[in-house]
Amino acid sequence: MPITDKLHVAPSPHVRGTVSTARLMWTVVATLAPAAAWSVYLFGLPALTVIVATVACCAAGEALCQLAMKKPISLKDGSAVLTGLILALTLPPGLPLWICAIGSVVAVIVAKGVFGGLGQNLFNPAMTGRVFLLIAFPGPLTRWLVPRGTGDTLFGHPVTAYDATGKMVEVSANNVDVITGATPLGLLTEKGTAAVAALSDQSAVFFGQVNGSLGETSALLLLLGGLVLLWRRVITWHIPVSFLGTVALFAAITNAIDSTAFAGAPFHLFTGGVMIGAWFMATDYVTSPMHATGKLIFGAGCGILTMAIRLWAGYPEGVSFAVLLMNATVPLLDNYFRPKKFGFQRLTRQEG
């Protein structure tokens, strides 16, 4: 029986694996979901609105870019949603929605769209958005809601509050719009280790009963999410291990030198954005090195820069700056630390 239909011709290979870009992206989204849900539980509606607004704005921004460039709309691949979710998790709950929108625009349009979209960007879009907001709107970006269940005082310090115009006011039952308090890292920067001594003994930091950005709260859930990514082979171990390892080492050494000025390793590991940064931001494929050696250096660089900024620079938290700075080194790392190719070394022949 002769074949009448036109056959397909294509170069080999003629079979493919089942991994797809969309599946990878949605897996990451799924592993971040528990941490996001936890933040909604802690902070309530203000957290939910930030997440929804940021994700929606990122998706819209991406679609807009693709329309403008006459490319097919590819929201299904989940990359814009992931960018939105990560950006949301780096923002404080209750952030005005218009600021969320500006951050989203910077993330998906300035940091990604104008570079040509998915895979072409040089800097982590979410980190670019976050750093831009932090520099442009330092006030709103460092105003933290107090999580559920910690009352009117936080770690023994009185809670300050702001009225609708942003002026600091005394807390009383009538005039509170938003109740806020400093983050553990903010306390450390302002008041030293004594202020957080009580905190670092408590498991609250680890389990996430602290205030901060949406995704800075529960180190446990983020760690679990990261381990799932590792288990599903979405990411490799190199970047998280070298990032967290460097932070721990740096903290341990400085703490050993002067424990009154510097907090210990667990505190630095479980507070702020280190967990989410190491597992979810620094491991972004597009903006991290491809090969093992480069990844180790990249992770270590993130760790060192994070700690340097935390301990000495003007900002209490340095993860987003560190990731962004290390993003810039990726082309050089990729170029100079390529894997040793097969047959590179001529082995001596066995006699016989």
Place this chain on the structure above:
Amino acid sequence: MKAVTFSGGIHPSYNKDLSSAVTTRPLDPPEEIVIPLSQHIGAPARTCVEKGDEVLIGQPVGDAGGFVSSVIHSSVSGKVKGVEPRAGAVGTEVNSVVIENDGQDRTVDFSGLGDDWRSAETSELKDRIQQAGLVGMGGAAFPTHVKLSPPDDKPIDAVILNGAECEPYLTADHRLMLEHPADVITGLSIVMKILGASQGFVGVEVNKPDALEALREASADSGITVVPLQVKYPQGAEKQLIDACLKRQVPSGGLPMDVGVVVQNVGTAAAITDAVVRGRPLYERILTVTGAGVAEPANLVVRMGTPVAHAIDACGGVRGELGKLVLGGPMMGFAQYTDQVPVTKGTSGILLLEKSAVDTREPDPCIRCGRCARACPMRIIPADIAAFSARQMYERAEEYDALDCIECGSCAFGCPSRIGLVQHIRLAKAAIMAQRRKGN
């Protein structure tokens, strides 16, 4: 013995159980046979018959067109209908001898050496292999006698037979090792004698335990080692096989003989036994007809020059809507535009894929996930080379060792963005080689 392997590689779905249990059976040749004069790497053969000539099975119809070339024999008895261009396996037309089969299967006299091969001169052994038109039967079809004539400054101490059959779907080598283990081992012994090699290995992936067992029995007391290999693609790639068996890495740009090794396919080894011991030239081979697009997958002994359509019909014909027809395995085989292409010495399988299994989507952009680089058995960076190739930056591609690519397809297999990495690299290689030729 613990199963050995190389670094990198992938684990595709093998789908070998479609045909691995089917005993080989001979396929009656069709009424018309089309024997291409170029079935091998190197110069095409020169035709030595004319229209109207009567030919017998085993009679040469083409003489070697040079040292790196091969003799081609008739696979049926009958009358030559003509010498004309016909569809070949790479899409272009190839000068072919068309023979009308008289159905009587008359053969020339086959006179082999029998067991006397052990005392024969190596030059006679090599001559018999050359005259039998032997080429590598794993797919590349490199003339065997050339491989068995290394220069004097490259002494060979080890011969490895490749029975990995790491390509998904294919079971031809599996059946051959299971049904004719003694031929395989004898062939290896002949090659070792010709090359003066002291060590002989047969590498077989552990997903073929029955073949491993059969070979172990056949090789008892022969000093030949049967090496179990881990199941991983491309375990059967020459350089990776040597790395796994002997822990020797063929240098970049080099050949196996640079590390004192010659690799032959198990099919070639059995054919060597046929040629030397029984005096039979290479005019038929075992191949697998398989895939979801064929009704009854099977392993067939097929005469060279049989159109693949004839072999497919013998397996119950096409099932469902046919999307792709591939000669060889799914990882490195060639897609065909017609089922009239003939089976040649290098055809190890006919794979039929359904239309629904053909992915026609456009590739997504590269997200630099690095899966290709981790899968690459040569440890080059397919994503970077492909990106350079797509922008005609061939010098950068060369700097990134595009020429080391063995085109195994591991990178493209695992690419989440479905990028045609192998094709990009192949284009870069072609451009680099063209540039080099221009430079010289």
Place this chain on the structure above:
Amino acid sequence: MRFASCTAQNNRDSDDACAASLHHLLKGQLMNILLIVILAMLTENFVLMKFLGICPFLGVSRRVSTALGMSMAVLFVMLVASVITYAVQRYLLTPLDLQYLQTIAFILVIAATVQLTEMAIQKLSPTLYQGLGIYLPLITTNCAVLGLAILNIQREYSLFEVIFYAAGAALGFGIALLLLAGLREKMETASVPQAFKGPAIALITAGILSLAFQGFSGLVPVN
């Protein structure tokens, strides 16, 4: 010069004290130098934090190799020009009360240094000379070099500090240039929309790089 007094005394009793103070002095000096270098390199990065020398920053950041050459040239020019301008200011302009000639005198010195560098590069590495093109002579009017010379005077740095501040500034320039060059090389294989190709996307990249460098603000206090 402070060390000289210490050894000149050559008094056995004060030897130990002298060694201790020397040690202390060295430690303080080392820390001071380290801080100055980090200040010039990161916190006050000339390109990304002070926005000086943008012209060569965008002009020669297409290739990592040329960027490296440019960094070396700038390092040389900055070091030499800093030292000479320091001397001109201290021993010529200030004693003669001619501080108002600072700008013109400094540019004269810088121009000559750049010319010298240009000639040397043309002789020693014609490929680099081709790669740098017009941007090499443009270091002359590079505000980074002039800015550095003037900052040195304004901050009343000692000669020792001038040298390290210049080295730090040049290193910072080099780091920024190399990072941008790496990024731009990578962008050659990216599908940047036609409208943004070339300097446009380079400026956006430099902008984001500058955002990232903001993280270093406050790392070292300015004097």
Place this chain on the structure above:
Amino acid sequence: MTPVILPVIVLSGLGLVMAALLAVARKVFYVEVDERLEKLVDILPGANCGGCGFPGCSGYAAALVGGSAKPTICPPGGADLAEEIGSILGVEVEEVVPQVALVACAGNPQSAPERSTYIGISTCEAAHLTAGGFKSCTFGCLGLGSCAVACPFDAIVMTDNHLAVVIPELCNGCGNCVAACPRKIIKLVPAAEPVHVLCINPQKAKLVKAVCSVGCTGCKLCAKQSKRFAMTGALAQVDPTVPGEIPSHAPYACPQGTIFDSRRYKVLDWITMPACREEHEILTAEWKKAEKERKAAAKAKKAQKAKDVAREGVR
């Protein structure tokens, strides 16, 4: 000292010191530069098309100064530039025949259908290497536009019916497209040549007809109309070395309609507009009719003459 003189002295002194320094440096780092090089770079077109075979215009200039390149090989510059280069270098220049590229295939999907569905990278080279290309004719234009990408002058149009067409007015004859075409369909022809055979398939009539309805079958009918049509095997081509003009009816002699005449149609119209071919067919029919009548008349005349001769013989 007045307040004006001191600064003048100081600045002049400083300047002198620096000048002295530079003077010494100039001696130490002296590099010889050929002035002709700069002049050449200035007059070259600067398109960096590579048509000369050197890396860009500056590479060509360097080769010219080095004496390893002829002044006539810059296609965009043409004869005028060659003369200028000659005057700078002080050498005699031979005449340049301006050339343009020609895509010698008119087999659109109707006349030369696709034989398979190609999946893969969208360049001609890639498609050509995959199972010999998706087009029935393995000598036909694949229409994926690799030549258009290679053209530095935007002189190649990719038509809606999957063919490439060179616009002669825009073409500078640099030959980049010739190198880019994996099937060697594009060739350089003298710009003044009006008639072309739009096919490169060298196969015999049976094989050509099986894959394309507008391909050259090697019937040699065109060669009967003009000596300028030369046969290479079973393929007719216009021979640029043979002098003379091709008669305007020559295209009508081709039974496949493979011959194109730019004196009647623009090449883009010929490829894209079916109306041109329709008109061509009508004209062909008219010409054939006229030819038949002419032949019949000639035959009749001849017969008459023969009769006359016979009659005279009888007389």
